[in-house]
Amino acid sequence: MSERPPLPTAVLAAAGLNRQHVFDLAALPDDIVSRLELEPGERQLILVGHGGRRLWECVQAAQLPGPDPIDDYTVATLQRWFAAHAPNQRYRILYPGDSPIGLQALGQLAGWHSPSPFMVGVDPEWGSWYAYRAVVVADTDFCPSEAVHRSSxxxxxxxxxxxxxxxxxxxxxxxxxxxxxxxxxxxxxxxxxxxxxxxxxxxxxxxxxxxxxxxxxxxxxxxxxxxxxxx
Incomplete structure (x- = not known):
């Protein structure tokens, strides 16, 4: 059996989406999976975020119209990424969107933040200057990410x-x-x-x-x- 390939991250990172975590759906808690309304064949959840100023610089350079330029830029970037790196895979972008996704719960499972007094999670590297930008479910078979374990x-x-x-x-x-x-x-x-x-x-x-x-x-x-x- 061949090893599962890693998620190609270079293009996403260059576009400012420099935090990614791949979950196998079978390994996620039931209370999270039950909210996803999964479709047949979907095997993985990909959490995408950013840390620092790079994403905003990319959004400003893109000069997108509309009230939600960060969301629009994120969705467009992911669509291009899937077309280039996983063209035969089916995927759905649940967030940005109306699906009841528990972003904080997913972030804690990934080890991306610890609680802070001001209610924005804090990461030892990025501080509070990061955000969750997308949740994607797909029929991909990338190598799942290891959770980060760091003290608050x-x-x-x-x-x-x-x-x-x-x-x-x-x-x-x-x-x-x-x-x-x-x-x-x-x-x-x-x-x-x-x-x-x-x-x-x-x-x-x-x-x-x-x-x-x-x-x-x-x-x-x-x-x-x-x-x-x-x-």
């Missing part, structure tokens, strides 16, 4: 600067209060409307921090959701 960087952070940096005191005692955070962000004078000061105070992976345009883009979207929720 928060456990060795002596001063917890993120807690002190939160102007809303939403992280008091190390426990995140979503209501307090949301209400503060909606204030006209809020310093966190378009960027989380607690997140920006975290020293882990600071060299990978998004530029101001990407931070503003991401937090403007979440702020719009808050306005709809609290109107």
């Amino acid at each position: 960087p928060c456990s060795s952070c002596p001063n917890s600067p993120c807690i002190a940096a939160c102007p809303a005191k939403a992280l008091a005692g190390g426990q995140f209060n979503l209501e307090t955070c949301s209400r503060y962000r909606l204030r006209p004078e809020s310093a966190c409307a378009h960027g989380c000061l607690a997140r920006q105070a975290c020293p882990i992976g600071a060299e990978h921090r998004y530029d101001e345009a990407q931070i503003h883009h991401s937090y403007s979207r979440s702020l719009a959701v808050l306005h709809r929720y609290y109107r």
